[in-house]
Amino acid sequence: xxxxxxxxxxxxxxxxxxxxxxxxxxxxxxxxxxxxxxxxxxxxxxxxxxxxxxxxxxxxxxxxxxxxxxxxxxxxx
Amino acid sequence: xxxxxxxxxxxxxxxxxxxxxxxxxxxxxxxxxxxxxxxxxxxxxxxxxxxxxxxxxxxxxxxxxxxxxxxxxxxxxxxxxxxxxxxxxxxxxxxxxxxxxxxxxxxxxxxxxxxxxxxxxxxxxxxxxxxxxxxxxxxxxxxxxxxxxxxxxxxxxxxxxxxxxxxxxxxxxxxxxxxxxxxxxxxxxxxxxxxxxxxxxxxxxxxxxxxxxxxxxxxxxxxxxxxxxxxxxxxxxxxxxxxxxxxxxxxxxxxxxxxxxxxxxxxxxxxxxxxxxxxxxx
Numbered sequence: 491x492x493x494x495x496x497x498x499x500x501x502x503x504x505x506x507x508x509x510x511x512x513x514x515x516x517x518x519x520x521x522x523x524x525x526x527x528x529x530x531x532x533x534x535x536x537x538x539x540x541x542x543x544x545x546x547x548x549x550x551x552x553x554x555x556x557x558x559x560x561x562x563x564x565x566x567x
Numbered sequence: 568x569x570x571x572x573x574x575x576x577x578x579x580x581x582x583x584x585x586x587x588x589x590x591x592x593x594x595x596x597x598x599x600x601x602x603x604x605x606x607x608x609x610x611x612x613x614x615x616x617x618x619x620x621x622x623x624x625x626x627x628x629x630x631x632x633x634x635x636x637x638x639x640x641x642x643x644x645x646x647x648x649x650x651x652x653x654x655x656x657x658x659x660x661x662x663x664x665x666x667x668x669x670x671x672x673x674x675x676x677x678x679x680x681x682x683x684x685x686x687x688x689x690x691x692x693x694x695x696x697x698x699x700x701x702x703x704x705x706x707x708x709x710x711x712x713x714x715x716x717x718x719x720x721x722x723x724x725x726x727x728x729x730x731x732x733x734x735x736x737x738x739x740x741x742x743x744x745x746x747x748x749x750x751x752x753x754x755x756x757x758x759x760x761x762x763x764x765x766x767x768x769x770x771x772x773x774x775x776x777x778x779x780x781x782x783x784x785x786x787x788x789x790x791x792x793x794x795x796x797x798x799x800x801x802x803x804x805x806x807x808x809x810x811x812x813x814x815x816x817x818x819x820x821x822x823x824x825x826x827x828x829x830x831x832x833x834x835x836x837x838x839x840x841x842x843x844x845x846x847x848x849x
Contacts, residue, residue: 492813494820499795503816508809510816512799 573604582608590647612654634661660806666712674703679776690783700739705765719772726758778828785832792828
């Protein structure tokens with residue numbers, strides 16, 4: 491996956507599917523933290539907090555994660 | 568194909584072949600001042616009768632070639648030149664892979680290119696022809712060719728396709744007009760082959776310096792377009808973005824990061840030209 495910040499939008503090129511996505515935060519941060527590893531929701535929240543300023547509920551994070559799964563950018567274990 | 572002619576437009580050589588002499592002769596005449604074509608074409612356009620009897624009885628031209636789309640409606644033989652132009656567009660859009668194709672007009676001044684992209688009717692062709700008439704180098708009114716390796720814009724200076732009111736509005740010294748084609752699906756059309764300066768420089772690429780998203784017939788407005796929005800618009804304006812894969816993605820990221828983009832609405836051609844010149848100077 492290639493991620494290129496343009497402004498508020500981050501352009502993502504997803505190599506396995508050849509599709510391009512334009513994402514706003516926190517989606518690029520979630521992809522960054524999840525890259526190459528499996529995390530459950532609490533682990534993801536902790537990992538995000540380690541690297542980024544995180545606000546919002548865990549339910550909101552779950553919703554963002556569902557959107558990324560639907561877009562084919564995150565795989566559910 | 569009984570008759571054929573090779574024509575080269577920028578880096579692409581087309582072979583236009585037909586069952587009839589007239590469309591091939593019309594193409595050869597319109598393109599007669601273009602640089603010599605390569606003997607082996609990159610893309611082939613065929614203008615053939617959809618049915619055998621259509622060669623003689625109310626003759627019709629079906630556009631085919633190396634690549635095709637289903638459902639293309641044949642044109643009357645009198646519109647054979649338009650069929651050839653449509654065929655070249657189609658073959659480029661579906662078959663060209665050496666550059667990222669942007670559905671855009673481009674003109675150049677002092678080595679820097681102004682790239683204008685928008686829907687059909689946005690005014691790209693008219694603006695580019697009028698800018699050429701005012702001393703800019705015409706690079707094309709249909710496709711801008713963005714090289715993935717260098718990021719430079721290559722010219723694709725096909726004849727400008729002027730429609731309806733634009734035909735009278737454009738006075739371009741040195742450009743050579745083709746026949747007036749009436750009652751086409753797009754109304755009245757006349758092609759203008761670019762002037763000698765544009766053709767002589769057609770192998771010289773240019774660095775993109777300004778991206779414009781013009782819209783004709785709107786109240787005047789000028790709005791900077793942020794890179795993310797420009798990126799999204801240009802993926803829509805490219806016919807081969809998906810086919811080029813990551814190379815196309817990288818080329819577009821590089822372009823929108825390096826080049827400012829502006830959306831320009833203009834009510835009439837004169838104010839459009841003034842807005843473009845002001846943006847370029849500013």
